[in-house]
Amino acid sequence: MESKRQQKFAGVLQEELAQVFQRDGGAFLPNTLVTITRVRVSSDLAVAKVYLSFFNTTNTELSINxxxxxxxxxxxxxxxxxxxxxxxxxxxxxxxxDTNEYVERMDTIFDKIAKEPRQPEEESE
Known part of the structure; x- marks a missing residue:
């Protein structure tokens, strides 16, 4: 569980990194929108794990690299x-x-299930 201090610092990092990507991200990722979805900070505030979501790109692996x-x-x-x-x-x-991809995958699975014909339920007496 993150402390209030970690959460507050993660929020500052998320906001400032968003500004960095908005201002300078086009130099190394042209025509790609980068969204910082979450930032996790270690207890000593020395390491930050930044989770990114990419839009308008076909190869997310290349983008993260x-x-x-x-x-x-x-x-x-x-x-x-x-x-x-x-x-x-x-x-x-x-x-x-990749939560957006996961949500889309789950939606397609639920749509397939909803379209399948329902089997009549047997009544037990």
Missing amino acids: TVNAHTGEIRYKLGARIRHQVRVVPELTFFVD
């Missing part, structure tokens, strides 16, 4: 934005948030 290749640059820009709020800029680790 591109972001990971630019981690140092992203961390530097984040540090410039939050340098007066923290002592140490956390190490960033990026992951793909």
Whole structure:
């Protein structure tokens, strides 16, 4: 369970990283919208796991690899934005948030189930 301090810091990171991706993300991911869906911070605030969702891209694996290749640059820009709020800029680790894909997959499964003909229930006496 995250402490209030971790949650608050994760919120700051999420907001500032969103600004970094909005302003500078087009340089390394052109025509791709990146959304920071969740940020998890370690108890010492030194490591942050950032979950990203990509829109307008066909290859999310390539997108996450591109972001990971630019981690140092992203961390530097984040540090410039939050340098007066923290002592140490956390190490960033990026992951793909695939909850949207999971929800879509579950919706298709439920649609298939709903379209199947129902078998009459047997009455037990």
